[in-house]
Amino acid sequence: MPNPFFEVSGKSELLTGDLASLGGSFIPENFPHREVQIEKIVSILGSIMRDTRPSNIIIYGKTGSGKTSATRYVSRMLSEAAGSKVKVVYVNCQIFDSPYSILVEMANSFSRSTDENIPELGLPLDRIYNELMSRVNSFNRFLIVILDEIDKLVLKNGGDALYSILKTTDDTYGGKTSIIGITNDTGFQESLDARVKSRLNQESILFTPYNASELKDILNYRIKGVVRDGAIEDSAINLCAAIGAQEHGDARKAIDLLRISIEVAIRGKKGKVTDAEVYSARDKFEMDVLKEAVTTLPMQSKLVLLSAVVTQEIDSSLMVTGELYENYRSICTELGFQALTPRRISDIISELEDFGLISSSVKSMGRYGRTRIIQVMGSLESVRKYLLEDEDLSMFRGGKITRQYRFVTDPKDQQKARSEDLMQKLDDLRESVPDDH
DNA sequence: ACTCCACAGGAAAATTGGGGTA
DNA sequence: TACCCCAATTTTCCTGTGGAGT
Numbered sequence: 001m002p003n004p005f006f007e008v009s010g011k012s013e014l015l016t017g018d019l020a021s022l023g024g025s026f027i028p029e030n031f032p033h034r035e036v037q038i039e040k041i042v043s044i045l046g047s048i049m050r051d052t053r054p055s056n057i058i059i060y061g062k063t064g065s066g067k068t069s070a071t072r073y074v075s076r077m078l079s080e081a082a083g084s085k086v087k088v089v090y091v092n093c094q095i096f097d098s099p100y101s102i103l104v105e106m107a108n109s110f111s112r113s114t115d116e117n118i119p120e121l122g123l124p125l126d127r128i129y130n131e132l133m134s135r136v137n138s139f140n141r142f143l144i145v146i147l148d149e150i151d152k153l154v155l156k157n158g159g160d161a162l163y164s165i166l167k168t169t170d171d172t173y174g175g176k177t178s179i180i181g182i183t184n185d186t187g188f189q190e191s192l193d194a195r196v197k198s199r200l201n202q203e204s205i206l207f208t209p210y211n212a213s214e215l216k217d218i219l220n221y222r223i224k225g226v227v228r229d230g231a232i233e234d235s236a237i238n239l240c241a242a243i244g245a246q247e248h249g250d251a252r253k254a255i256d257l258l259r260i261s262i263e264v265a266i267r268g269k270k271g272k273v274t275d276a277e278v279y280s281a282r283d284k285f286e287m288d289v290l291k292e293a294v295t296t297l298p299m300q301s302k303l304v305l306l307s308a309v310v311t312q313e314i315d316s317s318l319m320v321t322g323e324l325y326e327n328y329r330s331i332c333t334e335l336g337f338q339a340l341t342p343r344r345i346s347d348i349i350s351e352l353e354d355f356g357l358i359s360s361s362v363k364s365m366g367r368y369g370r371t372r373i374i375q376v377m378g379s380l381e382s383v384r385k386y387l388l389e390d391e392d393l394s395m396f397r398g399g400k401i402t403r404q405y406r407f408v409t410d411p412k413d414q415q416k417a418r419s420e421d422l423m424q425k426l427d428d429l430r431e432s433v434p435d436d437h
Numbered sequence: 438a439c440t441c442c443a444c445a446g447g448a449a450a451a452t453t454g455g456g457g458t459a
Numbered sequence: 460t461a462c463c464c465c466a467a468t469t470t471t472c473c474t475g476t477g478g479a480g481t
Contacts, residue, residue: 100466122456124465321444341470346445362445366479369443 021226022259027069027076032221033214034066040205041074045178048082048142056169056200058150058181060188061207064250067182068148070207075144075180086142094149099164100125102153106145106168107132125164132168136177143168143177150181151188162192166199209249215241218251219258227262232273236261239278257281260288290378293355294386300340302387304348306396307331308358308376309384320371321346335395349374357383 020026031038037059047054061067075088089109096102100121107128108117118128136143145165147153153162169177181200189197210218219237240261244254258273260281265273297305307328312319325342332339340348349372352358360372376383388394 098466119456121454121467122465124457127465342444343446343471344469347469350446362477364477364479365443366477367440367442367481368479369441370475370477371442371444 019226019259019262022222022255022262027073028222030221031066031070031073032217033210034070034207037066037205037207038070038074040203041071041180042077044203045074045078045144048078048086051085053142053176054144054178055202056179056181057202058183058188058200058204059207060183060186060204062184062209062248062250064244064247064252064254065207065209066251067184067207071146071180071182075146078144082142084141086144087139088144088146090146090148092148093152097152100128102147102165103128103132106165107135110135110139129164129167136168141176144180145177146180146182148182149184151183151185154188154192162196162200166196169199210245210251211249212238212241212245215244215249215251215254219254222255223258230272232258232262233275236273236275236278239275243278243282253285257285260285286378287382290357290382291386293357294383295389297352297355297357299337299390299392300344301348301352302390302393303331303335303337304328304345305352305357305376305383306387306393308349308352308374309380309387312374312376313380316375319374321349321374322371324349324374331396334397335393 021028041057041059044057045054059067059071072090075090078086079088087109089106091102091105093102096105103125104118118131145168147165150162165179169179179200192200216237219240223232223237237258240254240257243257244250247253257278258281261273261277264270264277264281264284268277270277294302294305304324307324308319310331311324311327321342325345328345329339331337349358349360353360356377358374358376360374362370363373364370388396
């Protein structure tokens with residue numbers, strides 16, 4: 001009888017190694033089909049071994065093209081080879097997206113203990129800057145700053161952040177700071193202003209999308225030593241590779257898919273991974289991504305998304321900014337949140353679109369104005385379910401839904417609807433407790 | 438051809454919340 | 460404690476605009 005505890009602990013006769021090596025943050029020892037790019041990075045950074053500052057690098061490539069892990073891989077090797085001569089700082093610009101937070105993050109990477117850390121808020125920028133400079137200089141070695149998702153910096157504050165970081169490459173006496181920017185936006189350069197562009201873009205490296213057969217090689221390489229020989233059918237690997245190839249050659253997706261397939265097979269007590277496991281893994285994968293995206297949203301974004309779900313449930317053809325906003329306000333009232341202004345909600349809608357949770361397109365409705373037509377991605381029930389997992393939202397009963405009067409063609413009906421809407425708003429006002437400010 | 442809706446989205450002001458110094 | 464400094468976030472104010480109605 002197979003030991004049931006092996007199954008509980010995630011072990012199985014399918015496995016010979018640790019499934020974690022198919023996880024997202026794992027950096028492998030080898031990058032099949034990325035030899036050219038890696039060699040180029042190595043040759044640029046190699047100047048450190050000759051005590052010369054390396055050029056700045058910009059790396060382009062879609063998600064899952066290996067740019068981030070290849071870069072980290074190379075910098076890890078460099079640290080091994082160059083020892084204390086070099087310091088590598090990795091900053092994800094999606095999380096640290098202001099000049100202040102990035103400089104602090106850079107400076108704090110030199111701290112040996114938390115009490116040396118610079119606070120995350122409150123200090124003048126140039127002081128942070130000077131502190132960073134003095135730390136870099138006293139360190140007196142090469143500093144390599146990896147800026148992942150560097151395009152987010154430009155998007156959010158017009159390149160100011162980038163400019164202040166680039167200053168570090170000049171002002172360091174001896175000029176020992178280099179920057180590696182990573183982006184998936186190929187038009188990234190055009191959005192830069194000239195002074196930043198000329199300083200930043202000294203070398204660029206393109207990570208081309210993997211094709212299906214390359215993905216297959218990668219998968220085969222990654223499962224070596226993890227899975228018992230023959231535990232995964234060839235066609236299942238091909239399927240994972242094919243799905244990854246469809247998504248702009250996304251290796252991360254292909255690997256995740258394979259990992260989940262294995263998990264599915266283990267849980268289902270299957271002896272091997274077949275196409276069927278991959279297909280159900282794909283469904284699970286989509287759900288996981290959706291759940292992760294929804295549950296990690298900031299509160300206000302959740303409220304807006306909830307409003308989008310509710311609005312679409314009422315009538316998907318009427319999903320426009322104005323309706324969404326009115327319903328958002330009702331929801332805020334019901335749940336006791338302070339509602340933000342339409343301008344901010346407009347931005348939040350754009351943010352939700354960036355996350356792929358909704359899609360929108362601006363459309364002119366002629367007499368009825370110009371607005372965004374919005375649609376929730378994924379199934380409404382799932383999104384709703386994940387949203388209501390938040391205990392602050394779980395009290396949501398359905399909310400008062402504002403009366404619809406836009407696009408009502410008959411002017412008489414429109415007039416009627418408008419006044420009814422107005423009545424309801426007055427009711428709402430009377431019901432609501434007056435704000436104390 | 439002209440109007441005007443219902444917003445989009447840029448820019449600047451105002452608010453918020455943290456930190457330093459005296 | 461009082462006060463001013465800072466960056467981040469949100470609000471206020473604003474100009475711009477595609478096309479159905481007229």
